[in-house]
Amino acid sequence: MPEQDRFYQPQNAKDAMRFVQKLFNQYNQAPLTEELVAYHQKLLAYLTNDVTVEVQKQGNSEQGNSEQAAKLNGMIVAMQDWLKIRVSGKPYAGKMQHFKFMPDQQQTTFKQRTIKGRQAQQPPDIASSLKTLAILAESAKIFFVSVWARSSVGRAPRFACRRSPVRIWSGPSI
Numbered sequence: 001m002p003e004q005d006r007f008y009q010p011q012n013a014k015d016a017m018r019f020v021q022k023l024f025n026q027y028n029q030a031p032l033t034e035e036l037v038a039y040h041q042k043l044l045a046y047l048t049n050d051v052t053v054e055v056q057k058q059g060n061s062e063q064g065n066s067e068q069a070a071k072l073n074g075m076i077v078a079m080q081d082w083l084k085i086r087v088s089g090k091p092y093a094g095k096m097q098h099f100k101f102m103p104d105q106q107q108t109t110f111k112q113r114t115i116k117g118r119q120a121q122q123p124p125d126i127a128s129s130l131k132t133l134a135i136l137a138e139s140a141k142i143f144f145v146s147v148w149a150r151s152s153v154g155r156a157p158r159f160a161c162r163r164s165p166v167r168i169w170s171g172p173s174i
Contacts, residue, residue: 012054012058013051013054013055013068013072014068016046016050016051016054017047017051017071017072017075017099020043020046020047020051020075021075021096021097021099024043024079024082024096025095025096027039027040028082028092028095028096029091029092032086032087037083040079040082043079044076044079044080047072047075047076048076051072052069052072055068055069055072056069071098071099071100072099074099074100075096075099075100078096078100078101079096081101
């Protein structure tokens, strides 16, 4: 495998900034270690040395890159602030979005769309379902006992005389 195909090669300065932003958002909440600080310093050096030079080159050839240079400087400042905050022991509450720091409270939230006329089905709690089950079992028991009592009044139980036919007394014969 050739050496140039082994690593990610950004096409322009904006592509490099997006890549560094993605990497930064992956590790900004990780526990602070010496390796992480060294990696962060390496990314900062890449932004300040290589990407800044590339933005200036593109600025000479194209107009309107002063906005991209301002975004790059804002990104560098945000990454330097991250290191100061994390070294002081405080949590970094946010992430980098559009090449600048975005606090967690300001991030876009989406509303859940509700449809009128439909009620959301809530899962029943176990205690109420057990009570309902006990009430149903008790009422079924009462129902079956009453049906059995009504069916056996005035005649012998059906299971008692299997060998001989069941005779029902109909009164005195003449």
